[in-house]
Amino acid sequence: MPISRRALLTSAAGAATVIPLAGAATPYRGPLRTDPFTLGVASGDPSPDGFVLWTRLAPSPLAEDGLGGMPYRTVPVVWELAADERFRKVVRRGVAPARPDRAHSVHVELDGLAAGREFFYRFRAERWISPVGRTRTAPARWAREPELAMAFVSCSQFEHGYFTAYRRLAEDAPDLILHLGDYQYEYAPDTYNIPGGNPRDHEGPETVTLANYRQRHAQYKTDPDLQAAHAVAPWAVVWDDHETENNWADEVPEQPDPNFLARRVAAFQAYYENMPLRRASVPKGIDMQLYRRLHWGRLATFHMLDTRQYRDDQGCDDGYKDCPAASDPARTITGAEQEAWLLDGFRRSTARWDILGQQVFFGQRDNNSGPQKVLSMDSWDGYQGSRDRITRGWVDAGVRNPVVLTGDVHAHWADDLKLDWNDPTSRTVGTELVCSSITSGGDGADVASGNHSWAAWNPHLRFYNNQRGYVRTRITAESMTADFVVLPYVTRPGAAAHTRATFVIEDRVPGLHKIADNPTPGVAQRSAAPAEDTVRQETERP
Structure with missing residues (x-):
C-alpha cells in the first residue's frame, strides 16, 4: 500500500509509540534493491498490555560506517x-520511521493489548518483508498465572564459537528470555583468543566510535541462531561490561583514556539502537536508564539491575585480591538511587518470586583455603556493603522467595545465599543461579564431580560446570526448577544440548535441592580448576 507523509509522521491513535521525527532527514523515496532485514526481528520488555517490537534495516550489515548500507x-x-502466525487475524498495524540518526532501527512500543496472550509480528519496508517473530504480553498484574517458562543467558563472544546454544534455546520456545550481559564484545580481531585459535573473527577494529559499535552489533545480529532466539520470545536485556569496554566502572575505564566518556556515549547509543528496549531507556548523553521491573502476574517480579553504570571503581586495582576496600560499607555496586529503588521494590512486592536479573557473582567465592579471603573485586564480593544491605533488605521486607540470576563468569554455578558469610552454618536466605556463557571461553569441559574445588571451604557453592550453555527454568507457585543446559562444544556448529543438572527451589524454602545430575556422555571431563577462575578472562584484558 502507498505510504503518505502523514502516515509516516503519525501512527493510528493508540496503536503505538515511536521515536519522534524531530530533526529527521528527508523521507526516503527510492527503492531498496536488496533485503534490508538481515538483522532479524526482536521483541522485549513485556507488560500486561504490550511490549516493544524491534528491527533494524541493514542491507549491508558489516559496512564500516555502521549504517548497514542504508542511504x-x-x-x-x-x-x-x-x-x-499466518496473519489472518491482524490486530494492529502502523508505520514507524527508520531514521539514519538511529542507524535505521525501529522501536514500536505497543500498549492496550490483551494480557497473557501470544502474538506474532513482522515488518515491511517497500517490497521487503521481515521474518516473523513470536511474542507475548505478560499476565494481568493480579493474575495467578500457573507457570512461567523462563530462560537466561549471558556472554556471547562471536570469535570464540558458534551460537548453537541460542538455537537450542529457541527450540525450547520459552515464554521469556533474560540476557544478563556481554551480548557483544568490544575486542579487535585476534586479541581475545582461546586455546587452539578462534573459529570466527570480529569485523573491524576494537569498538570505540559509534560506527564501530553499530558495525559490531550488526555482525552479531547477522548470526541466524541468535536471530532465532530473538524471534521466539520477548527478551529483557541488561548489559555488563563488554557492551562498552572490559571492566569499566561508572566513569572510570579499565585503562586511562581521556576519551572514555565519548566512547561510553557511543556504546550506549548503539546498545539502545540494537535492543528491544522501551523509550524510557533512550540514552541521554553518558546516562541510560536500564534498571527496571517486569511483572509476571502475581507469580514473579523481575528486578533488572545495572551493576556497571553507578558502581565505585573496583578496589585494589581489580582482579582476585585480599582487599580492605571490599568491606568498606560506603562503597557501592548499584549506586544509592538504584539501591533505594530495589529495597522499595522488596517492601512493596506481592509476588510469589522476586528475581534479580543482574550481571556479576552475588554470593561469596573465596579463592583461598587459608584464613585470608581472596575475592573478586569485580563481583559483589568487592562491594560487601551493597550486598549486605540488599540481602538484609529482602529479609527485613519478608520477601517470600528471593532468587538472584547471574552471568559473567563463563561457567554454570549454583549457590545458597547467606546472611553471614563469616559463618558457614548461618541460615540460608536466598538462592543464586549462574548461567554459563553462550560461547565465551570456547568449548570448556565437563566437570565430573559437579563441584568446584573451592566448595571445600565455600560449602554454599552447590554446583559447578565449565561447559557452555544456558539455564532453563520453570516457575510455579510451588517451586522454581532450574535445568543447567550444556553443549559439548561450540568451536564448531551443530552441537546437541544436554541437561547437565537440575535443581529445585521450593516455595518458602530458600536454597537448592538437586534432583538430577547428568554428566555429559562421551566428552572429556576435568577436575574443577577452570581457566576462567584462575586467570580471570572476564576481569583482565587478554
Whole structure:
C-alpha cells in the first residue's frame, strides 16, 4: 500500500509509540534493491498490555560506517501484529520511521493489548518483508498465572564459537528470555583468543566510535541462531561490561583514556539502537536508564539491575585480591538511587518470586583455603556493603522467595545465599543461579564431580560446570526448577544440548535441592580448576 507523509509522521491513535521525527532527514523515496532485514526481528520488555517490537534495516550489515548500507534518509517501515502466525487475524498495524540518526532501527512500543496472550509480528519496508517473530504480553498484574517458562543467558563472544546454544534455546520456545550481559564484545580481531585459535573473527577494529559499535552489533545480529532466539520470545536485556569496554566502572575505564566518556556515549547509543528496549531507556548523553521491573502476574517480579553504570571503581586495582576496600560499607555496586529503588521494590512486592536479573557473582567465592579471603573485586564480593544491605533488605521486607540470576563468569554455578558469610552454618536466605556463557571461553569441559574445588571451604557453592550453555527454568507457585543446559562444544556448529543438572527451589524454602545430575556422555571431563577462575578472562584484558 502507498505510504503518505502523514502516515509516516503519525501512527493510528493508540496503536503505538515511536521515536519522534524531530530533526529527521528527508523521507526516503527510492527503492531498496536488496533485503534490508538481515538483522532479524526482536521483541522485549513485556507488560500486561504490550511490549516493544524491534528491527533494524541493514542491507549491508558489516559496512564500516555502521549504517548497514542504508542511504542517509528516513525510511517508512510498516509493522503488523497478529493473533496467528499466518496473519489472518491482524490486530494492529502502523508505520514507524527508520531514521539514519538511529542507524535505521525501529522501536514500536505497543500498549492496550490483551494480557497473557501470544502474538506474532513482522515488518515491511517497500517490497521487503521481515521474518516473523513470536511474542507475548505478560499476565494481568493480579493474575495467578500457573507457570512461567523462563530462560537466561549471558556472554556471547562471536570469535570464540558458534551460537548453537541460542538455537537450542529457541527450540525450547520459552515464554521469556533474560540476557544478563556481554551480548557483544568490544575486542579487535585476534586479541581475545582461546586455546587452539578462534573459529570466527570480529569485523573491524576494537569498538570505540559509534560506527564501530553499530558495525559490531550488526555482525552479531547477522548470526541466524541468535536471530532465532530473538524471534521466539520477548527478551529483557541488561548489559555488563563488554557492551562498552572490559571492566569499566561508572566513569572510570579499565585503562586511562581521556576519551572514555565519548566512547561510553557511543556504546550506549548503539546498545539502545540494537535492543528491544522501551523509550524510557533512550540514552541521554553518558546516562541510560536500564534498571527496571517486569511483572509476571502475581507469580514473579523481575528486578533488572545495572551493576556497571553507578558502581565505585573496583578496589585494589581489580582482579582476585585480599582487599580492605571490599568491606568498606560506603562503597557501592548499584549506586544509592538504584539501591533505594530495589529495597522499595522488596517492601512493596506481592509476588510469589522476586528475581534479580543482574550481571556479576552475588554470593561469596573465596579463592583461598587459608584464613585470608581472596575475592573478586569485580563481583559483589568487592562491594560487601551493597550486598549486605540488599540481602538484609529482602529479609527485613519478608520477601517470600528471593532468587538472584547471574552471568559473567563463563561457567554454570549454583549457590545458597547467606546472611553471614563469616559463618558457614548461618541460615540460608536466598538462592543464586549462574548461567554459563553462550560461547565465551570456547568449548570448556565437563566437570565430573559437579563441584568446584573451592566448595571445600565455600560449602554454599552447590554446583559447578565449565561447559557452555544456558539455564532453563520453570516457575510455579510451588517451586522454581532450574535445568543447567550444556553443549559439548561450540568451536564448531551443530552441537546437541544436554541437561547437565537440575535443581529445585521450593516455595518458602530458600536454597537448592538437586534432583538430577547428568554428566555429559562421551566428552572429556576435568577436575574443577577452570581457566576462567584462575586467570580471570572476564576481569583482565587478554
